[in-house]
Amino acid sequence: MRYRPPTVKLPMPAEKIDGQTVTFRPVRDGIDSEVSGVMQVIENANGFNVNASYIVSQDPPLCRVYWFDQSEIDAIARSAVKEKRRILIIDDDRKSTNLVKILLEKAGSYLVLEENDATKAHQSAQNFKPDVILLDIMMPKTDGGEVAAQIEADPELQRTPIIFLTALVTEPETKTGLRIQGHRSLAKPINIPELINGIEEIYARNSARSFQ
Helix, strand or coil: CCCCCCCECCCCCHHHCCCCEEEECCHHHCCCCCEEEEEEEEECCCCEEEEEEEEEEECCEEEEEEECCHHHHHHHHHHHCCCCEEEEEECCCHHHHHHHHHHHHHCCCEEEEEECCHHHHHHHHHHHCCCEEEEECCCCCCCHHHHHHHHHCCCCCCCCCEEEEECCCCHHHHHCCCEECCEEEEECCCCHHHHHHHHHHHHHHHHHHHCC
16 A cells, blocks of 8 residues: 655745754654654645655665654744744834833744834834734824724735734723734733733634645
C-alpha cells in the first residue's frame, strides 16, 4: 500500500516554514535522536504535506524523507516563530497608549506602535502592517468607527483583526462577548492579562482563517 503523507494545517504562513532548517526527532522512522533537515511544504487539496530530508549515515550514504504530522508541525511552528506580534494601538490618550505599550512589550511577545492622531491611523496601519489593531472608539476629529471603516475598505488591511477599546461599556458587558460593529471589544481601563488573551485568541483565529 502506498504511503500517504500526513495532511496538516499550517499555523503560520508557508513561506516561514518552507526552506527552513529544522532539528527534529524522526521517531516514526525508529530514530529517537535529533537530526537536521530542510523543510519542504507541498500544498494539496485538503491542506499541506510537510517533510524534511535527513542523513541517516555517511558510510554508506543514506538519506530519508520524514513527513511531519500535525502535532510535530505545531511544535516546530511554536519554536520557529521568533517574530513578535505587531500591535497598533490607536487612541488619543498618550498616557494610556504608552502604558499599554510598556506592559505589552514587557510581556516579551509584542512590538507595539502608538498612534495618537486618529486622522493618521490609516496611514500608520499601512506603514506598520499590524497583526492586530487596538482601536479606541471616542476620539476627536475621527472616531474609532470611521477608522475601522477606512481599514476595512483597504484591501491590504481588511483582514487585520480589530479590538475596540471603550469606556462606554463595563468589563462585565465585554466579558459576555459584546461586539461593536462586528469586532470584539474590551472595557477601559484595560486589563492587560485580558488584553493579551484577546490578542492571542483573535490572532490565532485570523491565522487559521488565512489557510481555509
